[in-house]
Amino acid sequence: MSDHRAADQSFVRETNIASILRYIHEQAPISRARLAALTGLNKSTVSSLVEELLARGLIHETGRGSSGQGRPATLLEINPAAGCILGVELGVDYVRAALVDLSGQILWRHSADSDPSHPQEQIIHQALELVEAGMSAANERSLPLLGLGAALPGMVDVQTGTLTFSPNLQWRDTSLGRIFHEHTGAPVFVDNDANAGAMGEHVFGLARQTRNFIFIVAGVGIGGGLFLNGDLYRGAGGYAGEIGHTHVSSDSSRLCRCGSRGCWENSGNQYALIERVRARLDVGRRSLIPRLCAEQNLPLGLNVIAQAAAQGDEEALSALHDTGEAIGQGIANLINIFNPELIVMGGAMIMVGEYLLPGILKAVKEKSLPDISQQAQIRLSGFGVEAVVIGAAALAVEAILSNPTAVAGANVTRVEAGRRARAL
Numbered sequence: 260m261s262d263h264r265a266a267d268q269s270f271v272r273e274t275n276i277a278s279i280l281r282y283i284h285e286q287a288p289i290s291r292a293r294l295a296a297l298t299g300l301n302k303s304t305v306s307s308l309v310e311e312l313l314a315r316g317l318i319h320e321t322g323r324g325s326s327g328q329g330r331p332a333t334l335l336e337i338n339p340a341a342g343c344i345l346g347v348e349l350g351v352d353y354v355r356a357a358l359v360d361l362s363g364q365i366l367w368r369h370s371a372d373s374d375p376s377h378p379q380e381q382i383i384h385q386a387l388e389l390v391e392a393g394m395s396a397a398n399e400r401s402l403p404l405l406g407l408g409a410a411l412p413g414m415v416d417v418q419t420g421t422l423t424f425s426p427n428l429q430w431r432d433t434s435l436g437r438i439f440h441e442h443t444g445a446p447v448f449v450d451n452d453a454n455a456g457a458m459g460e461h462v463f464g465l466a467r468q469t470r471n472f473i474f475i476v477a478g479v480g481i482g483g484g485l486f487l488n489g490d491l492y493r494g495a496g497g498y499a500g501e502i503g504h505t506h507v508s509s510d511s512s513r514l515c516r517c518g519s520r521g522c523w524e525n526s527g528n529q530y531a532l533i534e535r536v537r538a539r540l541d542v543g544r545r546s547l548i549p550r551l552c553a554e555q556n557l558p559l560g561l562n563v564i565a566q567a568a569a570q571g572d573e574e575a576l577s578a579l580h581d582t583g584e585a586i587g588q589g590i591a592n593l594i595n596i597f598n599p600e601l602i603v604m605g606g607a608m609i610m611v612g613e614y615l616l617p618g619i620l621k622a623v624k625e626k627s628l629p630d631i632s633q634q635a636q637i638r639l640s641g642f643g644v645e646a647v648v649i650g651a652a653a654l655a656v657e658a659i660l661s662n663p664t665a666v667a668g669a670n671v672t673r674v675e676a677g678r679r680a681r682a683l
């Protein structure tokens with residue numbers, strides 16, 4: 260056999276094994292016969308590929324299922340003991356980490372507030388402390404760390420793992436991918452928070468079967484992960500999805516952190532919500548909010564606003580409705596441009612998401628073309644405030660699913676370049 264032909268066959272086998280693993284990930288528990296039907300491969304090929312995945316410890320057999328005819332088939336699923344992934348989210352004012360298995364089950368989680376006015380080294384040190392704790396949690400469970408995914412708040416060069424610019428942190432050219440790799444020795448996958456969130460929904464969440472959707476991360480800023488035609492859309496330079504800096508208003512009074520005025524995120528972010536609440540309190544409207552702040556010694560923020568809204572506080576609900584409309588204006592534009600099947604909301608503002616939705620839906624109905632908006636569902640991420648950190652882990656899981664033969668069973672040292680993200 261020529262070298263070329265051997266290389267071709269090896270490539271075909273790798274592609275097929277990735278396809279089998281992805282079906283097991285998506286549809287477990289699943290039989291070999293069903294895998295053969297889904298992939299179009301013959302049963303003996305499927306059995307051989309399944310044997311390899313079993314030998315690598317990535318999948319295991321789990322009981323038997325009834326197929327309606329003949330003896331029940333042995334079912335396959337992802338092996339929870341194959342290893343774990345550490346997701347790290349660097350927020351503007353918090354750091355968060357979660358250890359998940361290949362199915363997205365959270366095994367360990369931790370978060371801490373951070374202060375964007377603190378020096379960069381201090382905030383990175385906080386993140387590394389969480390990484391350290393996550394690695395200990397993996398060790399305690401005797402699970403190998405298969406990879407680390409990091410979600411960053413700004414523009415990210417995914418090839419080099421560099422945060423090139425974060426308007427909200429005012430950081431430039433920070434090599435976080437390299438720092439995380441040096442600290443863990445694990446393959447590291449880095450992306451911006453919205454792309455990570457989109458990957459989380461694609462791999463584990465609401466968008467598993469959806470080829471066209473947009474993940475919106477709303478908190479201090481508003482970012483978008485554009486998942487189009489079955490893949491993340493990155494644009495010419497990798498920076499697509501800076502939706503928060505599109506302009507929805509002729510109101511140019513607010514200066515955005517990007518240096519421009521009238522950016523969408525300034526009317527729809529958490530500060531805009533807090534300002535709307537404060538404006539109502541300043542003119543003497545009756546509200547539970549001052550008492551809630553005083554009783555719990557909490558600042559006026561999402562937590563208190565969520566509590567007030569849950570108790571039916573009219574001022575909180577009204578400010579949330581207005582903010583929802585401001586968010587909905589931008590979403591209407593996205594729907595008109597991209598015709599998505601699904602918009603998934605995540606980010607810190609998901610804490611008040613259910614109260615934003617009525618305003619969002621109203622603005623979308625008013626401002627997008629009916630034929631297009633009817634095709635778009637708008638939903639809150641099922642992962643709540645953890646959508647982005649789970650998405651960070653999903654960056655690494657996606658790379659493993661795309662290239663499982665690079666994962667050497669329990670003795671993982673390196674995952675080769677994935678389809679969408681690159682191991683550093």
Ligand SMILES: [Zn+2]
Pocket residue numbers: 503504515516517518519520522
């Ligand atoms: Zn801006």
